[in-house]
Amino acid sequence: SQTIHQWPATLVQPVGSPLSLECTVEGTSNPNLYWYRQAAGRGLQLLFYSVGIGQISSEVPQNLSASRPQDRQFILSSKKLLLSDSGFYLCASAGTDTQYFGPGTRLTVL
Amino acid sequence: AQSVAQPEDQVNVAEGNPLTVKCTYSVSGNPYLFWYVQYPNRGLQFLLKYITGDNLVKGSYGFEAEFNKSQTSFHLKKPSALVSDSALYFCAVSQWGNTPLVFGKGTRLSVIA
Numbered sequence: 171s172q173t174i175h176q177w178p179a180t181l182v183q184p185v186g187s188p189l190s191l192e193c194t195v196e197g198t199s200n201p202n203l204y205w206y207r208q209a210a211g212r213g214l215q216l217l218f219y220s221v222g223i224g225q226i227s228s229e230v231p232q233n234l235s236a237s238r239p240q241d242r243q244f245i246l247s248s249k250k251l252l253l254s255d256s257g258f259y260l261c262a263s264a265g266t267d268t269q270y271f272g273p274g275t276r277l278t279v280l
Numbered sequence: 281a282q283s284v285a286q287p288e289d290q291v292n293v294a295e296g297n298p299l300t301v302k303c304t305y306s307v308s309g310n311p312y313l314f315w316y317v318q319y320p321n322r323g324l325q326f327l328l329k330y331i332t333g334d335n336l337v338k339g340s341y342g343f344e345a346e347f348n349k350s351q352t353s354f355h356l357k358k359p360s361a362l363v364s365d366s367a368l369y370f371c372a373v374s375q376w377g378n379t380p381l382v383f384g385k386g387t388r389l390s391v392i393a
Contacts (some may be wrong), residue, residue: 271323
Protein backbone atom coordinates (compact mmCIF):
# COMPACT_ATOMS: atom_id res chain seq x y z
CA SER A 171 0.00 0.00 0.00
CA GLN A 172 1.09 3.55 -0.56
CA THR A 173 2.34 5.98 2.08
CA ILE A 174 2.11 9.74 1.75
CA HIS A 175 4.53 12.00 3.61
CA GLN A 176 4.01 15.69 4.17
CA TRP A 177 6.25 18.27 5.80
CA PRO A 178 6.37 20.30 7.74
CA ALA A 179 3.58 19.18 10.05
CA THR A 180 2.96 22.71 11.31
CA LEU A 181 4.06 26.09 10.06
CA VAL A 182 3.59 29.66 11.26
CA GLN A 183 4.45 32.31 8.70
CA PRO A 184 4.07 36.09 8.51
CA VAL A 185 1.90 37.71 5.85
CA GLY A 186 3.89 38.33 2.69
CA SER A 187 6.42 35.56 3.26
CA PRO A 188 6.98 32.70 0.79
CA LEU A 189 5.69 29.17 1.25
CA SER A 190 6.83 25.71 0.23
CA LEU A 191 5.00 22.56 1.32
CA GLU A 192 6.24 19.20 0.19
CA CYS A 193 4.49 15.91 -0.39
CA THR A 194 6.18 12.64 -1.32
CA VAL A 195 4.62 9.27 -2.02
CA GLU A 196 5.96 5.76 -1.50
CA GLY A 197 4.64 2.43 -2.68
CA THR A 198 3.17 3.38 -6.04
CA SER A 199 4.24 4.62 -9.45
CA ASN A 200 2.79 7.34 -11.64
CA PRO A 201 0.04 8.30 -9.19
CA ASN A 202 -2.40 11.14 -9.62
CA LEU A 203 -1.53 13.70 -6.96
CA TYR A 204 -3.78 16.28 -5.30
CA TRP A 205 -3.53 19.29 -3.00
CA TYR A 206 -6.56 20.14 -0.86
CA ARG A 207 -7.13 22.87 1.70
CA GLN A 208 -9.43 22.40 4.66
CA ALA A 209 -10.66 25.46 6.54
CA ALA A 210 -12.10 25.41 10.04
CA GLY A 211 -12.01 21.62 10.26
CA ARG A 212 -14.76 21.03 7.74
CA GLY A 213 -15.03 20.94 3.97
CA LEU A 214 -12.17 20.19 1.59
CA GLN A 215 -11.34 22.46 -1.31
CA LEU A 216 -9.39 20.98 -4.20
CA LEU A 217 -6.54 23.32 -5.11
CA PHE A 218 -4.42 21.45 -7.67
CA TYR A 219 -4.10 18.01 -9.19
CA SER A 220 -1.47 16.38 -11.36
CA VAL A 221 -1.62 13.35 -13.64
CA GLY A 222 2.13 13.31 -14.34
CA ILE A 223 5.47 15.10 -14.06
CA GLY A 224 5.11 18.75 -14.99
CA GLN A 225 1.34 18.44 -15.52
CA ILE A 226 -0.65 20.62 -13.14
CA SER A 227 -4.33 21.52 -13.20
CA SER A 228 -5.49 24.42 -11.06
CA GLU A 229 -8.98 24.33 -9.65
CA VAL A 230 -8.99 27.63 -7.79
CA PRO A 231 -7.07 30.66 -9.13
CA GLN A 232 -5.25 32.34 -6.26
CA ASN A 233 -1.77 33.18 -5.07
CA LEU A 234 -0.77 29.53 -4.70
CA SER A 235 1.02 27.37 -7.26
CA ALA A 236 1.98 23.72 -7.50
CA SER A 237 4.78 21.80 -9.15
CA ARG A 238 5.60 18.16 -9.73
CA PRO A 239 9.32 17.87 -10.39
CA GLN A 240 9.42 14.09 -9.88
CA ASP A 241 6.91 11.27 -10.29
CA ARG A 242 6.20 10.98 -6.58
CA GLN A 243 6.85 14.53 -5.41
CA PHE A 244 4.28 17.31 -5.29
CA ILE A 245 5.07 20.82 -4.03
CA LEU A 246 2.71 23.63 -3.06
CA SER A 247 4.18 27.13 -3.15
CA SER A 248 3.39 30.77 -2.72
CA LYS A 249 5.51 33.86 -3.30
CA LYS A 250 3.58 35.99 -0.80
CA LEU A 251 1.23 34.53 1.78
CA LEU A 252 -2.11 36.11 2.67
CA LEU A 253 -4.02 35.77 5.93
CA SER A 254 -6.65 33.82 4.03
CA ASP A 255 -4.08 31.13 3.17
CA SER A 256 -4.26 29.80 6.73
CA GLY A 257 -5.66 26.30 6.91
CA PHE A 258 -4.93 22.61 6.92
CA TYR A 259 -3.28 21.45 3.69
CA LEU A 260 -3.69 17.86 2.62
CA CYS A 261 -1.88 15.97 -0.10
CA ALA A 262 -3.52 12.92 -1.65
CA SER A 263 -2.39 10.22 -4.02
CA ALA A 264 -4.46 7.92 -6.23
CA GLY A 265 -3.09 4.87 -8.01
CA THR A 266 -6.28 3.48 -9.48
CA ASP A 267 -9.63 4.57 -8.07
CA THR A 268 -9.00 5.35 -4.40
CA GLN A 269 -7.35 8.47 -2.99
CA TYR A 270 -5.15 8.14 0.07
CA PHE A 271 -4.24 11.14 2.15
CA GLY A 272 -1.15 12.33 3.92
CA PRO A 273 -1.12 13.55 7.54
CA GLY A 274 -1.50 17.21 6.55
CA THR A 275 0.28 20.51 7.25
CA ARG A 276 -1.28 23.07 9.57
CA LEU A 277 -0.43 26.55 8.21
CA THR A 278 -1.06 29.67 10.24
CA VAL A 279 -0.43 33.02 8.59
CA LEU A 280 -0.10 35.92 11.04
CA ALA B 281 -21.41 18.59 -12.45
CA GLN B 282 -20.91 16.29 -9.52
CA SER B 283 -22.12 17.11 -6.04
CA VAL B 284 -22.45 15.48 -2.64
CA ALA B 285 -24.80 16.42 0.16
CA GLN B 286 -24.39 15.45 3.79
CA PRO B 287 -27.55 16.87 5.31
CA GLU B 288 -26.51 16.58 8.95
CA ASP B 289 -23.71 18.70 10.39
CA GLN B 290 -23.79 16.68 13.61
CA VAL B 291 -25.00 13.22 14.58
CA ASN B 292 -25.18 12.15 18.21
CA VAL B 293 -25.60 8.51 19.18
CA ALA B 294 -25.28 6.53 22.39
CA GLU B 295 -22.52 3.93 22.62
CA GLY B 296 -23.80 0.52 21.57
CA ASN B 297 -26.61 1.92 19.43
CA PRO B 298 -26.63 1.70 15.64
CA LEU B 299 -25.44 4.75 13.74
CA THR B 300 -26.23 6.17 10.32
CA VAL B 301 -24.48 9.05 8.57
CA LYS B 302 -26.36 10.20 5.50
CA CYS B 303 -25.04 11.02 2.05
CA THR B 304 -26.73 11.76 -1.25
CA TYR B 305 -24.96 12.45 -4.52
CA SER B 306 -25.44 13.76 -8.03
CA VAL B 307 -23.24 12.60 -10.91
CA SER B 308 -23.57 11.83 -14.60
CA GLY B 309 -23.15 8.17 -15.33
CA ASN B 310 -22.08 5.53 -12.83
CA PRO B 311 -20.70 6.95 -9.60
CA TYR B 312 -17.60 5.97 -7.68
CA LEU B 313 -18.54 6.57 -4.02
CA PHE B 314 -16.28 6.81 -0.99
CA TRP B 315 -16.37 7.36 2.76
CA TYR B 316 -13.47 8.82 4.72
CA VAL B 317 -12.99 9.52 8.41
CA GLN B 318 -10.91 12.30 9.93
CA TYR B 319 -9.70 12.50 13.52
CA PRO B 320 -8.62 15.88 14.95
CA ASN B 321 -5.53 17.35 13.25
CA ARG B 322 -5.07 14.24 11.12
CA GLY B 323 -5.40 13.39 7.46
CA LEU B 324 -8.40 11.59 6.03
CA GLN B 325 -8.52 7.83 6.38
CA PHE B 326 -10.22 5.71 3.73
CA LEU B 327 -13.12 3.64 5.11
CA LEU B 328 -14.84 2.06 2.13
CA LYS B 329 -15.89 2.51 -1.47
CA TYR B 330 -18.54 1.47 -3.95
CA ILE B 331 -17.52 1.00 -7.56
CA THR B 332 -19.80 -1.75 -8.82
CA GLY B 333 -21.37 -5.00 -7.66
CA ASP B 334 -23.09 -5.67 -4.36
CA ASN B 335 -24.97 -2.63 -3.08
CA LEU B 336 -23.86 -3.30 0.50
CA VAL B 337 -20.21 -2.50 0.95
CA LYS B 338 -18.22 -3.46 4.03
CA GLY B 339 -15.23 -1.45 5.15
CA SER B 340 -12.81 -0.79 7.96
CA TYR B 341 -13.64 -0.72 11.69
CA GLY B 342 -17.00 -2.46 11.24
CA PHE B 343 -18.50 0.23 9.01
CA GLU B 344 -20.66 -0.51 6.00
CA ALA B 345 -22.55 1.54 3.44
CA GLU B 346 -25.47 0.84 1.19
CA PHE B 347 -25.60 2.13 -2.36
CA ASN B 348 -29.13 3.02 -3.45
CA LYS B 349 -29.24 4.06 -7.07
CA SER B 350 -32.91 5.08 -7.14
CA GLN B 351 -32.47 7.38 -4.15
CA THR B 352 -28.93 8.41 -5.16
CA SER B 353 -27.79 7.72 -1.63
CA PHE B 354 -24.79 6.11 0.00
CA HIS B 355 -25.44 6.13 3.75
CA LEU B 356 -22.75 5.00 6.17
CA LYS B 357 -23.81 2.61 8.91
CA LYS B 358 -22.49 0.67 11.87
CA PRO B 359 -24.53 -1.77 13.97
CA SER B 360 -23.01 -0.78 17.32
CA ALA B 361 -21.26 2.56 17.85
CA LEU B 362 -18.10 2.99 19.89
CA VAL B 363 -16.90 6.14 21.64
CA SER B 364 -13.75 5.85 19.50
CA ASP B 365 -15.92 6.28 16.36
CA SER B 366 -16.36 9.95 17.28
CA ALA B 367 -14.83 11.88 14.39
CA LEU B 368 -15.59 13.85 11.22
CA TYR B 369 -16.95 11.76 8.33
CA PHE B 370 -16.78 12.71 4.67
CA CYS B 371 -18.68 11.27 1.74
CA ALA B 372 -17.14 11.76 -1.72
CA VAL B 373 -17.95 10.98 -5.34
CA SER B 374 -16.06 10.85 -8.60
CA GLN B 375 -17.28 10.16 -12.09
CA TRP B 376 -14.58 7.91 -13.49
CA GLY B 377 -12.58 6.69 -10.51
CA ASN B 378 -9.19 8.26 -10.95
CA THR B 379 -10.51 11.81 -11.24
CA PRO B 380 -10.69 14.46 -8.52
CA LEU B 381 -13.15 13.64 -5.78
CA VAL B 382 -15.99 15.95 -4.86
CA PHE B 383 -16.50 15.92 -1.10
CA GLY B 384 -19.48 16.64 1.07
CA LYS B 385 -19.13 19.19 3.85
CA GLY B 386 -18.66 16.51 6.47
CA THR B 387 -20.72 15.18 9.38
CA ARG B 388 -19.40 15.26 12.90
CA LEU B 389 -20.27 12.06 14.73
CA SER B 390 -20.33 12.11 18.50
CA VAL B 391 -20.75 8.80 20.34
CA ILE B 392 -21.69 9.28 23.96
CA ALA B 393 -20.81 6.73 26.62
